[in-house]
Structure formats: structure tokens, C-alpha cells
Amino acid sequence: MKLDKSWQERVEAIEQGGIKKYHDANEQKGKMFVRERLHSLFDDGTWKEDGKFANAEAEGLPADGVITAIGKIDGRTCCVMANDSTVKAGSWGAKTVEKIIRMQETAMKLKVPMFYLVDSAGARITDQIDMFPNRRGAGRIFHNQVKLSGMVPQVCILFGPSAAGGAYIPSFCDVVIMVEGNASMYLGSPRMAEMVIGEKVSLEEMGGARMHCSVSGCGDILVENETEGIQKAREYFTYMPENYLHKTEKIKPFAPEQLDLEKLVPDNQNMPFDMLQFIKGLVDKGSFFEIKALFAKELITGFARINGSTVGIIANQPKQKGGILFHDSADKAARFITLCDAFQIPLLFLMDVPGFMIGTKVERAGIIRHGAKMVAAMSSATVPKISVIIRKAYGAGLYAMGGPAFEPDSCIALPTAQIAVMGPEAAVNAVYANKIAALDEKDRADFIADKRKEYQENIDVYRLASELIVDDIIPGNALRETLIERYELYSSKEIQFSGRKHPVYPV
Amino acid sequence: MAEIKTTMAGNVWKINIKTGDTVAAGDEVVILESMKMEIPIESEAAGTVTEILVEEGSFVNEDEVIIKLD
The missing domain is CATH 3.90.226.10 (2-enoyl-CoA Hydratase; Chain A, domain 1)
Incomplete structure (x- = not known):
């Protein structure tokens, strides 16, 4: 290999991500460049990055489409993986997968939280043998997520698509924040759904952020834009300890809203x-x-x-x-x-x-x-x-x-x-249905009112307290x-x- | 044009609006009675009521359109 470029030039090229066309397309959708996202997620906008030079010798694959980083969030050490959608639509190649797996292993060793900033079209099918089936293929990402679950907080912010297998990354996280209009999750795209099962449906309807946050339950927090998404992730993290061995720290108390x-x-x-x-x-x-x-x-x-x-x-x-x-x-x-x-x-x-x-x-x-x-x-x-x-x-x-x-x-x-198997209205109907039916119409209302009152007294809260309930x-x-x-x-x-x-x- | 749908099955107990009224998102437009409970139905959008498809006392299913807005 010829050393025809200085270190500085190489780093700058990598840090620019994909070509301008894709940056412009993202900007039109209100999407930030992945490094800007990290800048606002980490305290002071700084982090240590591993595998920056991944696939540096290949053309057009800076960092192999993912940034894996470690730094401080809310003053505590956290690991992060963040797709770069300006590089092959954030798809996963062999080194992308290896980088993600390594950062998860770091999180596991250090027992520190893992953040997933997802914006990816899924697997690079042309690279499937190298990234899909093997022991350290994409399956290992999910295997690691399952291991990390409950050990450390796992937070997902979905900025764009999370397609096919990739859609399982959010599903193994503790919380999924979705940006309305851009974020989506689906196993098969609308185009695939039309080809395979003949269904005609829009992406928004089938796997959009609002749908997942209100109908499927796969999303937890719907946000209007990326800045709000990152801010919500940081806010969520303030309620979390760094791992299962710790408790969330007590902070300065505030009086509640004045409500009677x-x-x-x-x-x-x-x-x-x-x-x-x-x-x-x-x-x-x-x-x-x-x-x-x-x-x-x-x-x-x-x-x-x-x-x-x-x-x-x-x-x-x-x-x-x-x-x-x-x-x-x-x-x-x-x-x-x-x-x-x-x-x-x-x-x-x-x-x-x-x-x-x-x-x-x-x-x-x-x-x-x-x-x-x-x-x-x-x-x-x-x-x-x-x-x-x-x-x-x-x-x-x-x-x-x-x-x-x-x-x-x-x-x-x-x-x-009021504690009971059922409310007074339903209970009186259930117990006395035959009796009520047999009574003259004029006596019915009185009978029902009497029985309801009796029932009310029976489930009175002071009676329940006297029974140590x-x-x-x-x-x-x-x-x-x-x-x-x-x-x-x-x-x-x-x-x-x-x-x-x-x-x-x-x- | 927006539609207001029921959130669950029950009987229409009270209709709080009439055709031509303007409603804001979050307004309680109808109250159902179901499982012995009052179930308020809120409008999810703002608009003018163009049509009320139910009357007090009628049974409605979950997800039924009960009011149309302009």
C-alpha cells in the first residue's frame, strides 16, 4: 500500500461519511449527519471511536457505515453504535457487524449502557456470506442484546428505517424512541409485501413511527424531530442506573404541581x-x-x-x-x-x-x-x-x-x-337475578336499591381496613x-x- | 375531513355536540356507557361537525365512526 495521503486527510475523508448527494437527501428529510447526532448525544460532544478506519481501503465505505463509540452521557460511561445512512443507506457489511458486536462486548465487560442510533436499510445482500450466517455474523448482535438485556440499559433511537432482521435491534432494547415521518420498522418493505402477498400499503401505514407508537406497541416514544429524540433519550437515561447492580441516584427534589x-x-x-x-x-x-x-x-x-x-x-x-x-x-x-x-x-x-x-x-x-x-x-x-x-x-x-x-x-x-369482586350494580344483578325477575314491577326498584346499599356497606373501606385487607x-x-x-x-x-x-x- | 371513532363497544349515553358545532382536539364529544362505566370519547382533530351517525341509546362497536368533521 502506498502512503499517498497523510493521516489528517484520511481521517477527514472518513469523517465526511458518504458523498454529498446522500447528505443532501438526508437534509431534505430533516435528518442530521450521524456525527452531529453523536455530538448532541455525548456530554461535551466528544467520544472515543473504534474502527474508524474499517474498510478504509474500499471505495465509498467510510467506517463501513457505522460509528461505534464510547464516551460520557449524563456524566456516565456509555457505549454507542450509530448507523451512517450516507454510506450505502446505513446497510450492514461484515465490518459493520463486527464493529457493532465489539462495542456490545465492551459494554458487557464494563457493565455500561448501550445506545443504538438506528438508521439502516438492513443487510448488504452482496456481502451476505461474510456478514449473515456465521458465529460473528449479524445474529450475534441480537444474541449480545439478549445477554445485555437487564444487565445494562439498552436505549434505541430510530431516526430512519430499521428493516428486516435489523428491525429486531429496537425490539431487544428497553426503550424505542421514534422520529415521526422518518423512522420505520418492518420485516418486509411495502414493495416486498406487494410482490409476495399482493398487499398494497404505504410505509407509514405498515411500519411508520406513529403506527408503532400507537397501534403495534413496538415504539415507546414518538418525537417530532431528531433533536427532540436525542433529548428524550438523555432524559430517559436520567431515570436509569448504569447497570443492574446500582440504583438510580436521588436528585434535588421539587414540590409537585398544586392540585387538590x-x-x-x-x-x-x-x-x-x-x-x-x-x-x-x-x-x-x-x-x-x-x-x-x-x-x-x-x-x-x-x-x-x-x-x-x-x-x-x-x-x-x-x-x-x-x-x-x-x-x-x-x-x-x-x-x-x-x-x-x-x-x-x-x-x-x-x-x-x-x-x-x-x-x-x-x-x-x-x-x-x-x-x-x-x-x-x-x-x-x-x-x-x-x-x-x-x-x-x-x-x-x-x-x-x-x-x-x-x-x-x-x-x-x-x-x-372500594374493593370487590364486582361493582354493586353488577353484583346485585348477578346474585339476585331470579329474585328480581320474580318480583312485581313496582317492588323491583326498591329491592335493587336496598341490596345495593347493603352491598356498599359490606365493601366499605373502613370495614376492609378492620379486616386487615x-x-x-x-x-x-x-x-x-x-x-x-x-x-x-x-x-x-x-x-x-x-x-x-x-x-x-x-x- | 376527519372522523371520530369509538374506543370501545358500548351504548351511546350522551351526545355533547350537534351538527354545525366546532370542536377542538381533546373535546369530549360523546359519552358511552360500557362495563357500568362512563366512557368519554374525545375528538382527535379540530373541525366542524358535519354529521352525527348515532343517537343516544344506540349500541356502537369498537372503532365505529360516530361523528364526521369538516
């Missing part, structure tokens, strides 16, 4: 209210970070800080579908609980749940196995757990939301709480103080759930 929580909750159990407001009135101002805000909205999941300490919140949303649990909401909860438990984040359940949905549609969708997933995740989580019954907790809804049988560290009721009754406006103290008192909790290799997970 007692006034917010209507006495009539059947009337909706906005649980997001309730959460805002409970947690440090500005600290609520919602996960899957657009997916299965009847259940809210997200991180927040209470007096500076991180908690994971799972809350029913009576404003959406009555707060009833569906197959998708159960799935969403199971996933979020597992994430919190993996990284030592205490859990808070806020209950106002009429139960699980019934009917043919949800049974065919497998609501029972999805519900089982949620119960299993909640039950086996060993972090401090507090469940709060805000209003109703009916049927299996009580179980899935951290009910007393599942060893929460405490189960607290507000004075508006709930551990304490606390007015809504005193809830925050109770939670602050209790989480602090439970912070030494360390238990092993049960002895075995692993459970047979309901899925």
Missing part, C-alpha cells in the same frame, strides 16, 4: 377523571416521563421522582376506556414492570380499575394470557412495591394492580376506595408524604422471589 387530589377524584365510582392530573399532583414537578403514552391509553406507565427519588408508576386511566384492562394494556404493564424491576426502580400502582374487559373480541385476542403476563411480572418484581387504591379495585383488576395477595410492601386505600387509609392530599416516607423506609428491601432457573413465562 381529593377534589380531583369524583365520589361516583363510574365517573371518569384524568389520572395524569392525579400523578402530576403527586410527583415532583416536571418529573413525569411517560412510556408508551399513545399505546393502550387506558393504562398509564412512566417514571417519575417523588422527593427526588425515582419510581415507576403503573396507573389506570379512567378517562380512557373507563380504565378497564385490555390485552394491550396488560402487555404494556408487564413490560414496564419488568423494566423497573431489572434496574431496581421501586414500583407504585395507582388503582381505579373496573376489571379486565370481557367479550368475544378480547377473548380471541388472548386477554387471559396477556393478563397472566401482567400478574406474573407484578408478582415476581422484588423491588419495593406500594399499591394505592384510589377508587374501585374490582375483580382481577385488584390482583393485576398489585393487590394485597401479591406482597406489596404496603397497600394503601384512599377514603374513596388494606394496611392504612390515607386522605388523597396526604398521600405524597406517606409515599416519601414509606419508600425511604423500604429502601433496604432485598429478597429472592423463589429458587429455580427461571419461571415458565406466560406470553
Whole structure:
């Protein structure tokens, strides 16, 4: 090899990425160059890069289309892989794959988080023998992701396509941030779908960011542009420890938004209210970070800080579908609980749940196995757990939301709480159906009203407390103080759930 | 032109708007009754109501178009 170029010239050429045409195309779509993305992701915009000269002797493949880097994010060491879509559309060749695998191995050795900045057309089919089937082929990327899962946080920002096999990178991450309009995930492109199964569909409809964040549940956070995506990733990371052996550090506490929580909750159990407001009135101002805000909205999941300490919140949303649990909401909860438990984040359940949905549609969708997933995740989580019954907790809804049988560290009721197999209306109908039918029409209303009242008294919250079903009754406006103290008192909790290799997970 | 769809199956309990009204995104346009609960249906878009396809008391399925907006 002739040394006809100086080191400086070579580095500059590599750092420019692909040819101008592709930079222009990206700019038109509002996409940043990959090095700019890294510049805004890393603290001070600096990092150490490995394999910069990968494929440097080949024409038009600077860094082989991926940057693998290590540096500081939020003051903590992190590993990053970032596709360069100006180089062969960010596709994977043999050295691309090797670079990604090596950076994952670094993350594993150092037990530090791994960020994936994805913008890739998938495998370079012309290079398939070198990058696809072998021991250190692309399969190893996924194998490593599975190994890293739960050991260190894995964060994915999707800036462009994530196609075919590549679509599994986001699926093994803890959180997937998608840029609206540009990000997409799919196993087969619309062109392939038309060729192979005869379906005519747009990319946006089949695998677009909004679809994945609101319908399939493959995306967690939808953002308008790349800057917001990177900022969300950094913000998400502030709720995470660097690995499973650590806890998220406590930060400066803030008072919550001034909201009267007692006034917010209507006495009539059947009337909706906005649980997001309730959460805002409970947690440090500005600290609520919602996960899957657009997916299965009847259940809210997200991180927040209470007096500076991180908690994971799972809350029913009576404003959406009555707060009833569906197959998708159960799935969403199971996933979020597992994430919190993996990284030592205490859990808070806020209950106002009429139960699980019934009917043919949800049974065919497998609501029972999805519900089982949620119960299993909640039950086996060993972090401090507090469940709060805000209003109703009916049927299996009580179980899935951290009910007393599942060893929460405490189960607290507000004075508006009501625990029962079902609500008074449904219960009276179920128990006295024959009797009601046999009564004269004029006596029916009185009979039903009497029985409902009797039932109400039977499930009165003070009666439940006297039977030791709930551990304490606390007015809504005193809830925050109770939670602050209790989480602090439970912070030494360390238990092993049960002895075995692993459970047979309901899925 | 936008459509407002139901989020779940139930009975139409209350219709809060009439043809010709303007609505904003997030407005509660209809309240369903289902599973003994009141289920508000919010408009996802802003616009003028051109057509209401249900009446109070009628049964609706999940994902049914109930209101059309201009």
C-alpha cells in the first residue's frame, strides 16, 4: 500500500461519511449527519471511536457505515453504535457487524449502557456470506442484546428505517424512541409485501413511527424531530442506573404541581377523571416521563421522582376506556414492570380499575394470557412495591394492580376506595337475578336499591381496613408524604422471589 | 375531513355536540356507557361537525365512526 495521503486527510475523508448527494437527501428529510447526532448525544460532544478506519481501503465505505463509540452521557460511561445512512443507506457489511458486536462486548465487560442510533436499510445482500450466517455474523448482535438485556440499559433511537432482521435491534432494547415521518420498522418493505402477498400499503401505514407508537406497541416514544429524540433519550437515561447492580441516584427534589387530589377524584365510582392530573399532583414537578403514552391509553406507565427519588408508576386511566384492562394494556404493564424491576426502580400502582374487559373480541385476542403476563411480572418484581387504591379495585383488576395477595410492601386505600369482586350494580344483578325477575314491577326498584346499599356497606373501606385487607387509609392530599416516607423506609428491601432457573413465562 | 371513532363497544349515553358545532382536539364529544362505566370519547382533530351517525341509546362497536368533521 502506498502512503499517498497523510493521516489528517484520511481521517477527514472518513469523517465526511458518504458523498454529498446522500447528505443532501438526508437534509431534505430533516435528518442530521450521524456525527452531529453523536455530538448532541455525548456530554461535551466528544467520544472515543473504534474502527474508524474499517474498510478504509474500499471505495465509498467510510467506517463501513457505522460509528461505534464510547464516551460520557449524563456524566456516565456509555457505549454507542450509530448507523451512517450516507454510506450505502446505513446497510450492514461484515465490518459493520463486527464493529457493532465489539462495542456490545465492551459494554458487557464494563457493565455500561448501550445506545443504538438506528438508521439502516438492513443487510448488504452482496456481502451476505461474510456478514449473515456465521458465529460473528449479524445474529450475534441480537444474541449480545439478549445477554445485555437487564444487565445494562439498552436505549434505541430510530431516526430512519430499521428493516428486516435489523428491525429486531429496537425490539431487544428497553426503550424505542421514534422520529415521526422518518423512522420505520418492518420485516418486509411495502414493495416486498406487494410482490409476495399482493398487499398494497404505504410505509407509514405498515411500519411508520406513529403506527408503532400507537397501534403495534413496538415504539415507546414518538418525537417530532431528531433533536427532540436525542433529548428524550438523555432524559430517559436520567431515570436509569448504569447497570443492574446500582440504583438510580436521588436528585434535588421539587414540590409537585398544586392540585387538590381529593377534589380531583369524583365520589361516583363510574365517573371518569384524568389520572395524569392525579400523578402530576403527586410527583415532583416536571418529573413525569411517560412510556408508551399513545399505546393502550387506558393504562398509564412512566417514571417519575417523588422527593427526588425515582419510581415507576403503573396507573389506570379512567378517562380512557373507563380504565378497564385490555390485552394491550396488560402487555404494556408487564413490560414496564419488568423494566423497573431489572434496574431496581421501586414500583407504585395507582388503582381505579373496573376489571379486565370481557367479550368475544378480547377473548380471541388472548386477554387471559396477556393478563397472566401482567400478574406474573407484578408478582415476581422484588423491588419495593406500594399499591394505592384510589377508587374501585374490582375483580382481577385488584390482583393485576398489585393487590394485597401479591406482597406489596404496603397497600394503601384512599377514603374513596372500594374493593370487590364486582361493582354493586353488577353484583346485585348477578346474585339476585331470579329474585328480581320474580318480583312485581313496582317492588323491583326498591329491592335493587336496598341490596345495593347493603352491598356498599359490606365493601366499605373502613370495614376492609378492620379486616386487615388494606394496611392504612390515607386522605388523597396526604398521600405524597406517606409515599416519601414509606419508600425511604423500604429502601433496604432485598429478597429472592423463589429458587429455580427461571419461571415458565406466560406470553 | 376527519372522523371520530369509538374506543370501545358500548351504548351511546350522551351526545355533547350537534351538527354545525366546532370542536377542538381533546373535546369530549360523546359519552358511552360500557362495563357500568362512563366512557368519554374525545375528538382527535379540530373541525366542524358535519354529521352525527348515532343517537343516544344506540349500541356502537369498537372503532365505529360516530361523528364526521369538516
